[in-house]
Amino acid sequence: MDIKQIHELVKLVNKSNIGELSIEKDDFKITIKQKKEPVQHFGAPVMHQAPQVQNAPVSAVQTPVEKKVVAETTSKPENLLTIKSPMIGTFYRQAGPGKPIFVSVGDEVATGQVVCIIEAMKLFNEIESEVTGRIVKILVEDASPVEFDQPLFLVEPA
Numbered sequence: 001m002d003i004k005q006i007h008e009l010v011k012l013v014n015k016s017n018i019g020e021l022s023i024e025k026d027d028f029k030i031t032i033k034q035k036k037e038p039v040q041h042f043g044a045p046v047m048h049q050a051p052q053v054q055n056a057p058v059s060a061v062q063t064p065v066e067k068k069v070v071a072e073t074t075s076k077p078e079n080l081l082t083i084k085s086p087m088i089g090t091f092y093r094q095a096g097p098g099k100p101i102f103v104s105v106g107d108e109v110a111t112g113q114v115v116c117i118i119e120a121m122k123l124f125n126e127i128e129s130e131v132t133g134r135i136v137k138i139l140v141e142d143a144s145p146v147e148f149d150q151p152l153f154l155v156e157p158a
Contacts, residue, residue: 006030008121009021009023009030010032012088012090013034015145016147017147018088018147019033019034020032020033080155080156081131081154081155082151082155083115083131083151083153083155084151085146085147085150085152086127086148086149087118087125087148088147088148089118089120089125089146090118090119090120090143090144090146091116091118091140091141091142091143091145091152092118092119092143093142095124102114103115103138103153105137105138107135108133108134108158110129110132111128111129111130112128113129114126114129115127115128115152115153116152116153118146129153131155131157133157134156134158135155136154137153137154138153139151139152139153139154
């Protein structure tokens with residue numbers, strides 16, 4: 001593993017919610033952990049602020065914001081299927097700059113059709129649809145990190 005690959009792994013860990021990543025291969029082992037506290041630079045003192053505790057009454061009544069979140073999470077129609085990420089990596093909607101986008105909202109997809117690419121450790125993996133239907137929603141922004149089993153697309157089955 002070269003230094004560029006290590007830098008890419010560090011970037012991936014920093015952009016995601018991964019707390020720790022360990023890789024072992026033959027006689028090589030690397031562990032990358034998310035930093036929890038601010039790093040001190042050039043001898044400058046790091047200011048720590050004590051957590052503030054607020055005593056608020058506990059209420060069983062939902063606020064309007066809470067009701068909206070509940071409504072959004074339950075609004076997914078039951079007939080939609082999800083295409084999920086089979087790995088951790090970076091999600092791309094096209095094979096490269098200037099290349100056509102694999103699928104857009106409203107496109108028909110067939111089982112085995114490539115719907116996106118996920119880059120993991122400089123390897124570009126074509127992700128194929130496991131269902132036949134119509135793309136209803138794309139759940140991930142282009143060039144953003146994805147987790148294992150993260151939903152990528154919602155598909156209305158044909």
